[in-house]
Amino acid sequence: MTPQAVSKPIHYRYFINMGPQHPSTHGVLRLVVGLYGEYVLSLEPVIGYGHRMQELMAERRPWPAFLPNTARMDYACGLPHQHCYLLAIEKMLGIAVAQRGEYLRVITTEINRIVSHLLWLGANLLDLGAFTPILYCFDDRENFLDILEDVTGSRLTHCWYRAGGVLNDVPADFADRLRAVIKRMYGRFEIYKNLVTDNIIFQKRTKDIGIITPDLARRYGATGPVLRGSGIAYDIRKSMPYSIYPQLDFDIPVGEQGDCFDRYIVHIEEMRQSLRIIEQCIDRLPEGEVRTKLPKKMTLPPGDCTFSVEGARGEVTYYLVGDGSDVPYRLKVRAPCFSNLSLLPELCEDMLLADMIATMGSLDLVIPEVDR
Amino acid sequence: MKKYFSDLVTGAKSLVAGFIVTFKALLSPVVTVQYPREKLPVGKGYRGHPILILEDDTGRPKCIACGSCMRLCPSQCITVQGEKKEGDKRKYPTVFQVDFTRCSLCGTCSEVCPVAALEYSDVYGLAGFTREEFQYDLLADLPGLVETGFKPVSAD
Numbered sequence: 001m002t003p004q005a006v007s008k009p010i011h012y013r014y015f016i017n018m019g020p021q022h023p024s025t026h027g028v029l030r031l032v033v034g035l036y037g038e039y040v041l042s043l044e045p046v047i048g049y050g051h052r053m054q055e056l057m058a059e060r061r062p063w064p065a066f067l068p069n070t071a072r073m074d075y076a077c078g079l080p081h082q083h084c085y086l087l088a089i090e091k092m093l094g095i096a097v098a099q100r101g102e103y104l105r106v107i108t109t110e111i112n113r114i115v116s117h118l119l120w121l122g123a124n125l126l127d128l129g130a131f132t133p134i135l136y137c138f139d140d141r142e143n144f145l146d147i148l149e150d151v152t153g154s155r156l157t158h159c160w161y162r163a164g165g166v167l168n169d170v171p172a173d174f175a176d177r178l179r180a181v182i183k184r185m186y187g188r189f190e191i192y193k194n195l196v197t198d199n200i201i202f203q204k205r206t207k208d209i210g211i212i213t214p215d216l217a218r219r220y221g222a223t224g225p226v227l228r229g230s231g232i233a234y235d236i237r238k239s240m241p242y243s244i245y246p247q248l249d250f251d252i253p254v255g256e257q258g259d260c261f262d263r264y265i266v267h268i269e270e271m272r273q274s275l276r277i278i279e280q281c282i283d284r285l286p287e288g289e290v291r292t293k294l295p296k297k298m299t300l301p302p303g304d305c306t307f308s309v310e311g312a313r314g315e316v317t318y319y320l321v322g323d324g325s326d327v328p329y330r331l332k333v334r335a336p337c338f339s340n341l342s343l344l345p346e347l348c349e350d351m352l353l354a355d356m357i358a359t360m361g362s363l364d365l366v367i368p369e370v371d372r
Numbered sequence: 373m374k375k376y377f378s379d380l381v382t383g384a385k386s387l388v389a390g391f392i393v394t395f396k397a398l399l400s401p402v403v404t405v406q407y408p409r410e411k412l413p414v415g416k417g418y419r420g421h422p423i424l425i426l427e428d429d430t431g432r433p434k435c436i437a438c439g440s441c442m443r444l445c446p447s448q449c450i451t452v453q454g455e456k457k458e459g460d461k462r463k464y465p466t467v468f469q470v471d472f473t474r475c476s477l478c479g480t481c482s483e484v485c486p487v488a489a490l491e492y493s494d495v496y497g498l499a500g501f502t503r504e505e506f507q508y509d510l511l512a513d514l515p516g517l518v519e520t521g522f523k524p525v526s527a528d
Contacts, residue, residue, distance in 0.1 A: 139403055146415075159479065194389040194392065199387065200382070201387075
């Protein structure tokens, strides 16, 4: 779909500012779009509207006091961020994690992943002009959020993990409630298939649109469903196993050609795999302490440490440097959305404006995570 | 040409399948809670703004004014001062203020409290017109549900 516009002189181009307050940029992202008619000639993302100096904040306070901030980076899926931060800390300090606590961490992380994917599913379809599916997504999402709320105390900005485990034990009816919700969720995939996947309008809007080749994805360092949609089975949970993931049985879904439809399929399949992981974890959930006893004040030893986990959007990496005090000398966060966003300008050249929206939606961007 | 019409038929079928889903939802029970008119109970672990817990026998705050919460608060929104008056066995707080505009409801304060004197309230939906309304004096408004200055939006 190369328009004739490309051969036109450059002064035919006009610019519009999409954002920072635009419903389909999902946050304060501004796109400076150069258009010829309805064709996108150039696109430049302008980021930084939500910059809160999260990394600097970490360098100004004791490391336990940074825990609430981790959930504020990726508001849709905060627990993997917190998991990653604590795994880095625990690796640095040599803390053994209580087994039950680690299982609970994985369960809640996977619930959070499903919650995030459901939010993406609804919002992405909303971008494409389908209003109905978001109501079904939020219905399912609400069931999972109710469980998370009872456990962690909040619905979005969870702060429940602590060094050595989790803050408190789960309610007694946790496993039964979760099993009921999982059972319901398995039945809901049929609804999504009829309502969305098979829908001819959705297919026409997403198939062969926004094709990310494996080469393009690799060059920009894309991770998560964006990379897996292009057919590369790269998932930190399998390729650099951490926590208890090596003991669990799950698959890495991949797409075929890397268009928006493939990324949609990958998201749906990932939800199914997360449900499988949660089921296995509930069955094997060990008894005992949820948190190991630790001394009150723990200082970070001199040296550095890096840790990666698989967030809902891709590889989350925390790089931590200690200098002997309990305040980190440096904290660097690698957020997947930044890399995923950076491939958008090259991807969207010569594309229709409406297809650009569909493509951007399929990247699953969370702007506060890009800005930090 | 044949493909065009077969596409047309499969496309129409897919749309009908979608309509069946929505039609079934029309007949299924309503799951939406009509929020201001009906409310769900607040979750067990819900974190509202901090409140001070009182001693059962004396009715005075359990707080020993050690200042752990003040030091460890990530948003630095707590101010505690205390003194030991004549005849008291221990320190009692004289000032306990929470700047709710900065509080991120993380729960660090009640977690670090050595005598479990801080708890979360289950008040939600707080709104106001000035910043001053959210400077909570937890001592003046014991047991913590602040009546002065503002009312929760949900309180009608």
